[in-house]
Amino acid sequence: MKENIVAIIPARGGSKRIKGKNYKKFKGEPAISSTIKKLKKSKIFNKILVSSDDPKIIKISRKAGAETPFKRPKNLSGDYITEIPVIKHCIKFLNDRNYKFNFVCCVYPVNPFLKVSDLKKGLLKVKRKKEGHVFAATKYQFPFFRSFIFSKKKLKMIFEKYYKKRSQDLKQIFCDAGQFYWASKKTWINGSKVFSKNSDIIIIPQWRHHDIDTPDDWKKAEQIIGINL
Incomplete structure (x- = not known):
């Protein structure tokens, strides 16, 4: 029996900090x-579905x-809708049309640092799991446990102990890279938390983790891509 695999891109309109973020041109091409x-080039997915409320995003x-x-x-x-109900809505849409599939990868639309090799590694890992997600993560650049708050001219350590x-004796801390999230169809339907003891990660280098939330972030990301790729 053929094992169908689906990619779902949640791409809502109405970005507040970067106007038209999902279709803004990144290095000359709409980000989405x-x-x-890139997903098509990977030849991993039988379907690539975009869930959007924005006619322009849909057309592009x-x-x-x-x-x-x-x-x-x-x-x-x-503004406060998370990815899980959006993914569940897409899964229901496909189920209602009797489309058979086993695994789903949620992929963010603005994703210039995404690599096909990481997607493939994630798929291999998720196929071996009974439950839980697999997603890209990177190591914190600085010792997280040495972080502090500076407010009203006063400094307070967050982890005083x-x-x-x-620093070399502190545990290594990782953060979500915000690129993709693999899971079985069943795991998505169950609404399981992405950050759970059952989840696993694909570690990516720090330079490929870059939040793009402001126009300055956008420019910096284009510069990083230009230097490294």
């Missing part, structure tokens, strides 16, 4: 188009080669 083309995504069979409902398009420990 680059991501879709379709042109890049993704499927956009519906406009995302308003109740799933608010680690103050006298050498």
Whole structure:
């Protein structure tokens, strides 16, 4: 029996800090188009689905080669909606049409540092798991346990008990790279938390983890891509 695999890109309109973020041109091409083309090039996915409430995103995504069979409902398009209900909505849409598939990868639309090799590593790992997610993560650049708050001209250590420990003796801390999230269809339907004891990670280098939330972040990301790729 053929094992179908689906990629779902949650791409809501109405970005507050970067206008038209999902279709803003990154190195000359709409950001979401680059991501879709990378997913197609990987030859991993039988379907690449974009869930959006924005007609422009839908049009650009379709042109890049993704499927956009519906406009995302308003109740799933608010500022505080997380990815899980959006993914579950897409899964229900496919199930209702008797499309058979086993694994789903949620992929963020603005994803210039995404690598096909990481997606493939994630798929291999998730196939060996009974539950839980697999996602990209990177090591914190600085000793997390030495962090502090500076407020009202006063400094306060967050983890005071680690103050006298050498940095090399502190545990290595990782953070989510915000690129992709693999899981079985069942895990997504169950609404399981991404950050759980059952999850696993694909470690990526620090230079490929870059939050893009402001225009300055965008420019910096383009510069990093230009230097490293």
